[in-house]
Amino acid sequence: xxxxxxxxxxxxxxxxxxxxxxALGEEEKRAVLRVLDSGVLSRFLGxxxxxxxxxxxxxxxxxxxxxxxxVKHAISTNSGTTALHTAVAAAQIGPGDEVIVSPYxxxxxxxxILMQNAxxxxxxxxxxxxxxxxxxxxQRITPHTRGIMVVHLFGHPAEMDAIRExxxxxxxxxxxxxxxxxxxTYQGRYVGTFGQAGVLSLNYHKLIHAGEGGIVLTDxxxxxTRARMVRNHGEAVVEDLGWQDIANTVGSNYRMTEIEAAxxxxxxxxxxxxxxxxxxxGAHLTRRLAEFDGIVPPAxxxxxxxxxxxxxxxxxxxxxxxxxxxxxQALRAEGIPFAxxxxxxxxxxxLYQQRVAYGHAGCPWTCGHYKGQVTYAPGICPTAERLHAxxxxxxxxxxxxxxxxxMDDVADAFxxxxxxxxxxxxxxxxxxxxxxxx
Ligand SMILES: *Cc1c(COP(=O)(O)O)cnc(C)c1O
Numbered sequence: 001x002x003x004x005x006x007x008x009x010x011x012x013x014x015x016x017x018x019x020x021x022x023a024l025g026e027e028e029k030r031a032v033l034r035v036l037d038s039g040v041l042s043r044f045l046g047x048x049x050x051x052x053x054x055x056x057x058x059x060x061x062x063x064x065x066x067x068x069x070x071v072k073h074a075i076s077t078n079s080g081t082t083a084l085h086t087a088v089a090a091a092q093i094g095p096g097d098e099v100i101v102s103p104y105x106x107x108x109x110x111x112x113i114l115m116q117n118a119x120x121x122x123x124x125x126x127x128x129x130x131x132x133x134x135x136x137x138x139q140r141i142t143p144h145t146r147g148i149m150v151v152h153l154f155g156h157p158a159e160m161d162a163i164r165e166x167x168x169x170x171x172x173x174x175x176x177x178x179x180x181x182x183x184x185t186y187q188g189r190y191v192g193t194f195g196q197a198g199v200l201s202l203n204y205h206k207l208i209h210a211g212e213g214g215i216v217l218t219d220x221x222x223x224x225t226r227a228r229m230v231r232n233h234g235e236a237v238v239e240d241l242g243w244q245d246i247a248n249t250v251g252s253n254y255r256m257t258e259i260e261a262a263x264x265x266x267x268x269x270x271x272x273x274x275x276x277x278x279x280x281x282g283a284h285l286t287r288r289l290a291e292f293d294g295i296v297p298p299a300x301x302x303x304x305x306x307x308x309x310x311x312x313x314x315x316x317x318x319x320x321x322x323x324x325x326x327x328x329q330a331l332r333a334e335g336i337p338f339a340x341x342x343x344x345x346x347x348x349x350x351l352y353q354q355r356v357a358y359g360h361a362g363c364p365w366t367c368g369h370y371k372g373q374v375t376y377a378p379g380i381c382p383t384a385e386r387l388h389a390x391x392x393x394x395x396x397x398x399x400x401x402x403x404x405x406x407m408d409d410v411a412d413a414f415x416x417x418x419x420x421x422x423x424x425x426x427x428x429x430x431x432x433x434x435x436x437x438x
Contacts, residue, residue: 046233080201083214238292
């Protein structure tokens with residue numbers, strides 16, 4: 001194999017595409033067929049009675065998730081997004097309340113707060129784990145704060161000790177978005193089980209999936225009942241339930257079907273195998289990338305385990321000597337599909353910049369209930385902005401059935417690029433000149 005960079009005309013390190021995630025097998029097929037043969041694809045009823053909690057497969061799957069994650073209740077929904085809304089509503093959050101959340105996450109981590117007409121308040125992240133920085137969270141607490149939505153981003157746990165301490169001091173709820181971190185642990189315990197409620201996603205892109213689906217985990221009986229009402233027409237059961245405080249029990253239809261539940265059940269049996277696989281690949285890649293100056297592989301805190309939902313690297317452009325964009329172009333030319341950054345910090349979305357959510361009157365910000373002073377000005381979360389604009393690189397590379405040989409291709413591409421930085425810097429200068437002329 002030659003050593004000339006593919007970007008400059010050499011043969012790429014890799015020509016074959018990386019296999020997509022695929023971890024469905026005969027057991028899922030059999031489980032789906034069993035449901036089809038039963039003739040009952042969903043047995044939920046939006047009324048008081050046995051079927052308020054769904055059919056036999058939904059309940060069996062919920063029991064299995066509760067057992068696996070060692071919590072009292074697992075409430076299934078039809079997506080991670082609806083599970084998040086369910087958790088926020090069940091936490092009794094409503095108009096006028098602020099909930100602190102990371103801006104560097106999938107948009108639903110914050111819109112679930114808006115769905116209750118509450119106000120997302122963005123706190124900054126750490127630049128090693130990419131999760132909420134407890135110091136920034138503390139600075140965002142106001143008399144209006146009612147909760148913290150913690151996101152375990154890319155599969156690494158947030159600092160739950162510090163965050164729970166802050167929440168306890170202010171008597172506010174901790175909620176967890178563990179959509180990307182199913183199976184990751186903090187101090188030996190699964191993320192999603194530290195807060196009042198934690199949320200998992202069973203979307204195709206996540207570690208295990210049922211096509212679409214979500215799970216709310218909680219140890220609290222009242223939260224669990226409220227969550228079941230939000231999921232399934234709570235307004236129609238409150239009387240029969242004898243439920244006195246009916247705030248936030250207006251229900252939707254967020255119900256999981258029997259087929260999805262059957263797949264979600266089997267997928268859970270595969271979770272630990274899939275996590276082992278991801279951790280093996282992640283550790284292998286990190287061992288190799290750690291040799292390169294200016295390339296910072298994903299951190300794993302000593303009291304945490306990672307799920308490697310995506311493999312996120314920081315590049316320090318001053319140390320490497322080329323811009324991130326040049327590095328990504330060079331990697332792609334070598335056949336290695338990294339992307340620059342993740343999502344733009346959420347407060348840049350028109351929704352926040354224009355404060356237009358429900359109707360045209362500025363609700364929930366300016367329609368009378370909210371007495372606080374949230375700001376979404378550029379610069380409020382400088383670390384998230386720096387990571388996004390300059391440093392973060394990510395790829396979905398650690399999934400099953402990729403192998404350590406695949407990881408070696410990735411590392412070999414980095415090695416070749418970093419050995420040829422001078423040539424790349426010249427290329428970069430020529431590109432910049434071209435842009436200046438044009
Ligand atoms: C995927 C994801 C969600 C939403 O889950 P869906 O099942 O796709 O609705 C929420 N939060 C985070 C961090 C996610 O990655």
